[in-house]
Amino acid sequence: MSPTDPTAPLLAAHGLEKSFGTNRVLDGVDLEVRRGDVLVLIGPSGSGKTTVLRCLNGLETPDAGVVSFDGGPRVDFAQKVSKADRTALRDRSAMVFQHHNLFPHLTVLQNVIEGPVQAHGVPKAEAVARAERLLARVGLADKRDAYPSELSGGQQQRVGIVRALALEPQLLLFDEPTSALDPELVGEVLTVLRELANEGWTMVIVTHELGFARQVADEVLFFDGGVIVERGAPAQLFTAPQKERTRRFLDRLLRPLDGPDPA
Numbered sequence: 001m002s003p004t005d006p007t008a009p010l011l012a013a014h015g016l017e018k019s020f021g022t023n024r025v026l027d028g029v030d031l032e033v034r035r036g037d038v039l040v041l042i043g044p045s046g047s048g049k050t051t052v053l054r055c056l057n058g059l060e061t062p063d064a065g066v067v068s069f070d071g072g073p074r075v076d077f078a079q080k081v082s083k084a085d086r087t088a089l090r091d092r093s094a095m096v097f098q099h100h101n102l103f104p105h106l107t108v109l110q111n112v113i114e115g116p117v118q119a120h121g122v123p124k125a126e127a128v129a130r131a132e133r134l135l136a137r138v139g140l141a142d143k144r145d146a147y148p149s150e151l152s153g154g155q156q157q158r159v160g161i162v163r164a165l166a167l168e169p170q171l172l173l174f175d176e177p178t179s180a181l182d183p184e185l186v187g188e189v190l191t192v193l194r195e196l197a198n199e200g201w202t203m204v205i206v207t208h209e210l211g212f213a214r215q216v217a218d219e220v221l222f223f224d225g226g227v228i229v230e231r232g233a234p235a236q237l238f239t240a241p242q243k244e245r246t247r248r249f250l251d252r253l254l255r256p257l258d259g260p261d262p263a
Helices: 049-056 083-092 108-118 124-137 153-165 183-198 210-216 234-239 244-258
Strands: 011-020 023-033 038-042 064-069 074-076 093-096 171-175 203-206 219-224 227-232
Touching: 011 049, 023 049, 023 064, 023 227, 038 049, 038 210, 049 064, 049 093, 049 171, 049 203, 064 083, 074 083, 083 093, 093 153, 108 124, 108 153, 124 153, 153 183, 183 203, 183 210, 210 234, 210 244, 219 234, 219 244, 227 234, 227 244, 234 244
Parallel strands: 038 203, 038 219, 093 171, 171 203
Antiparallel strands: 011 023, 011 064, 064 074, 219 227
């Protein structure tokens, strides 16, 4: 379905609530993602960032709230959520996880074409051509016939990104895509993400790489305790946060980026 309003947000989530037992993980989260924008979610572990991503993709069912795509599905989680509703959300977005989640018994090429062929009904020859083009784009053309165990962690994560791109989603979701990597491998994955941002992909990224967030984000949301404590452009939020909780979080994490205080 074509967009109903090109100026409207691509995705909107309103009033997302989620509890696991007595632990309230999301407490009325509202957010919007505009076409071509990069929305970065930051905050301490356990603040609800990953749960938000999983709700947007239909992997998690909120207790309440609405997730809608412009010109596409509108899912009200206060009502019974059908399999078709979940499928509609997943057809619009693709998620890249902390851990690569590649099928170990399939080659790189087979991992990439599995979704387009099996879930979207793309002819195999077309899926293969698309996969080869994307693998070349991230510098992995020579790894098409390798198995995941033969790749470095950074290469595996790049394959995970290619697998998401091969679905041709409207929205890319990244859940701390560098957190499971050795430090020397982080840069190669962040380079790919910067390139995607420059190409105009619409993305929501959960990350602790605040220097990277400063460079690519159109808007940064700081989460704590299941709520959005503060939101703003990176130039504003990172240099002049309005909330004390945001300032304490950034003081702890940004000092190593800015270097020691002058003597």
